[in-house]
Amino acid sequence: MPEGDTVYLAGKRLRAALTGGTLLRGELRHPRLVEHDLAGRTVTGVASVGKHLFTRFDDGRSLHSHFRMDGSWHLYRPGMSWQRPAHEARAVLATADRVAVGFALHDMELLPTAEESRLVGHLGPDLLDPDWSEDHAAEALRRFTARGASEVGSVLLEQRVMAGVGNLYKTEVCFLRGISPWTLTADVPDPAGVIALSRELLLRNADRPEQSTTGELGRNQHWVFERGGQRCRRCGTRIRVAEQGDGVYARVAYWCPTCQPGPAPVPTRRPPRRR
Structure with a gap:
């Protein structure tokens, strides 16, 4: 999506x-x-x-x-x-x-x-709202922390918490914050920083079709997203792939087990599904 x-x-x-x-x-x-x-x-x-x-x-x-x-x-x-x-x-x-x-x-x-x-009206604050303010950030933080018993990867995708993040940015935010997507939201250090980074990445790419999270433009300029089996750009560990979520809410998750310590399932061996 x-x-x-x-x-x-x-x-x-x-x-x-x-x-x-x-x-x-x-x-x-x-x-x-x-x-x-x-x-x-x-x-x-x-x-x-x-x-x-x-x-x-x-x-x-x-x-x-x-x-x-x-x-x-x-x-x-x-x-x-x-x-x-x-x-x-x-x-x-x-x-x-x-x-x-x-x-x-x-x-x-x-x-x-x-x-x-x-x-x-049911959506959380729009991360690309041109009128974004401290009130928007505070409301997003309130909704985010209220999902403390849920996995952070799933919460980032929940549009009722904050609107705009999809599987690409969920994956990259978790990597850049050094947390496993399966970490419980209650255990995420600095949740306000997670929200700020989500908005920053969306803003960085809002005016161009290329979506880069590494700072470099070009094809596949991501840290771990859709790079299953390849070497981590930071530490060289193989990027792992597994499914997160149930039913229609299931999404392919990518993570580096070295850069993102924490809970994680057994990685899958099948080729990841494309967005």
Whole structure:
């Protein structure tokens, strides 16, 4: 599932491309929304909240979308070929200058803008909120420490605690803080530092498609994420892989047993699943 910075960047690009434009084409191809036509509406803004996007219109409505595992928004110039099959398109929003196509968006809803909180009000503080303050940090810390009996790797992924962290940043935050993902949250030293680092990594990558946690740009610039079986960049120990969580909440975890001492399961031998 995309990280919060991926959704933030998508929202930023859509906002720059569509805001102020009147839709010449406003097709919603999602099964629940096919009867709606947004042509003639003016886009007043696009906002991201955690991993949720809201495209707002001048009639007081918003189009909500969530990427889930394989969704995305693409931007094109009129007449350009799409990079994904047309049958995967769930929304086509076109102005005179730009065409925004939402592909494989399983979760979509058209709702009054004033009711957006109905879909995101349960979330914890958004780590990429431009109005982030000490109050946001304090609330995230309160929610984080309240999960003291849960494993920190799972808590970092819980959007009700703080919104925006996905499996990549969960993995990298645990490595950089020197803690096993299976450490109980109550045993995590300096939980405020964990929250601050989570926000720092998201902010560092929010304005570019490349997600680096090592400070170097390029492909696979991570400390341990998706590097199972490779040597740790710090100590040379083999990176281990195991699954954390149950059922639909299970995710592949990567860790260095030397740099991240603490509780851990028996590592798996199978190839890790891709994001």
